[in-house]
Amino acid sequence: MAISSIQFLHSLRPFNASFTTTTTTASSSKNSKTPRVSLGFRSSVDFNLCSLSSGFFVSSSARSRAWALVRNRGEKTEDYPPVTDSVDDDQANAPQVYNWSGYRRLFQIVRDLKLKLQVVMSFHECGGNVGDDVHIPLPRWVTEIGQSNPDIYFADRDGRRNSDCLSWGIDKERVLRGRTAVEVYFDFMRSFRVEFDEFFEDKIISEIEVGLGPCGELRYPSYPAKHGWKYPGIGEFQCYDKYLMKRLTKAAEARGHLFWAKGPDNAGSYNSTPHETGFFCDGGEYDSYYGKFFLNWYSQVLVDHGDRVLALANLAFEGTCIASKLSGIHWWYKTASHAAELTAGFYNPANRDGYAPIAAMLKKHGAALNFTCVELRTLDQHEDFPEALADPEGLVWQVLNAAWDVCIPVASENALPCYDREGYNKILENAKPLNDPDGRHLSAFTYLRLSPVLMESHNFMEFERFVKRMHGEAVSDLQANSNKKQTKLQGTDDQVAA
Structure with a gap:
């Protein structure tokens, strides 16, 4: 529940007269300012200071963190009384029992501040990844089922389980106390929608990002640090639970080649490299008849999972924008097989566009795409890890164009902490590509993460410069270097609440 990101929402269109930018933070724009700028766009920008994650259930820490937020803002405590849990631990461990009290109090604070909310439906374990300082496991009632039936989790070839999220093999299997995995997701989303109806009706909740896999991303958990993976290892396929293997067997039988199961x-x-393997090396088995069959099946399972969950998300959140997040697997992008992408479920070798089917699936449900790693530069990757043959810029450009080609909104975020001008400039390049005849652009950018390091004066000055440029303001280096005073961001009350 910690406030950890800032989101810039852009609605840009060509504008050939005098150029203006309108800044709004609340649902009303009465206090908006319109400074003159020198960009050929009119921009409407929202700062969402709260990008919140929901999960199978609400942790009791939600209450204490919301309470701490009020204290830190120096407000009177009687304005925001403590929330009393209405569900005890035994009840909270039961399926379809949700405790929304902490979220409700925090949402009321956000509404009082006249901010908007982007809420993330998180159906994965939190912790153990870059930048994580908390650990929130799956609900206890789920992990209890996993103790007797570990096949509810993804598994690698050696049978090692990954409890980050549930295997897509049980999307339609009634193994969760009589319910399928997608029914569990839908019941959770429906409960959230009913509980916070007023926030949806008032447009305080402006977007729902639907988690579709580990870290909330649509991908297989192919590179888990808990199993010893280190960058830039190719990762491993994650289809060896009995439910996915049963589906693979059916697909092989339908093809008439049971030995492909x-x-x-x-x-x-x-931690292998592509050239060390017979499957991913140049001319390897990935490009054989069997390899193409397996990779097509493996990637289709990913697309089908997204299709099922987003269909139910649209049903639960009818009338509200939804989005899903895609990870940026940029290492080994400059090889023929794109091995790291293949193990993650993106069938994107050099001779095939693996992101077009995903974009088409998102288009079917009217969902936006949120993509990461837009701040990374290929040159930096070559200097730091030349052996990885990475190309984040090439990957970003491919994925953005796959989404733009089907006319869906594209948002993005940084993959790693970013405080330097080179990284900010790369984000700006991707946000508003120069000389694009169609005027395509990012619809939103989420800055990860708010931290004490960002608030250091020299870092915050660079951040201020970046934010102004995201607004479309012309910022000179002289102006940025001479600005020694406490910097502020334009918002409802012209400052960032952190």
């Missing part, structure tokens, strides 16, 4: 036996391990 297996995963590759020459795909290396988590």
Whole structure:
């Protein structure tokens, strides 16, 4: 529940007269300002200081963190009385029992501040990734089922389970106390929608990002640090639970080749390189008849999972914008097989566009795409990890164009902490591509994460410069370097509440 990101929402269109930018933070724009700028766009920008994650259930820490937020803002405590839990621990461990009290109090604070909310439906374990300082496991009633039936989790070839999220193999299997996984997701989303109806009706909740896999991203958990993976390892396929293997067997039977009902036996391990394997090396088995069959099946399972969950999300949140997040697997992008993308479920070798089917699926549900790693530069990757043959710029450009080609909104965020001008400039390049004849642009950018490091004076000055440029303001280096006073961001009350 911690406030950890800032989101810039852009609605840009060509504008050939005098150029203005309108800044709004609340649902009303009565106090908006319209400074003159020198960009050929009119921009409407929202700062969402609260990008909040929901999950299967609400942790009791939500209450204390919301309470701490009020204290830190120096407001009277009687204005925001403590919330009393209405559900005890035994009840909270039961399916379809949700405690929304902490969220309700925090949402009321956000509404009082005249801000908007982007809420994330998180159906994954939190913790253990870059930048994580908390650990929130799956609900206890789910992990209890996993103790007796570990096949509810993804598994690698050696049978190691990954409890970050539930296997897509149980999307339609009634193994969660009589419910399928997608029914569990839908019941949670429906409960949230009913509980916070007023916030939806008042447009305080402006967007729902639907988690579709580990870290909330639509991908297989192919590179888990808990199993020893280190960058830039190719990762491993994650289809060896009994439910996904049953589906693979059916697909092989339908194809008439039952002996294809297996995963590759020459795909290396988590920290292998492509050329060390018989499957991913140049001319390797990934491009054989069997390889194409397996990779097509593996990637289709990913697309089908997104299709099912987003269909139910649209049903639960009818009338509210939804989005899903895609990870940026940029290492080994400059090889023929794109091995790291293949193990993550993106069938994107050099001779195939693996992101077009995903974009088409999102288009079907009217969902926006949120993509990461827009701040990374290929040159930096070559200097730091030349052996990875990474190309984040090429990957970003491919994915953005796949989404723009089907006319869906594209948002983005930084993958790693970003405080330098080179990273900010790369974000700006991706947000508003120069000389694009169609005027395509990002619809939103989420800055990760608010931290004490960002608030250091020199870092915050660079951040101020970046934010002004995201507004479309012309900022000179002289102006940025001479600005020694406490910097502020334009918002409802012209400052960032952190």
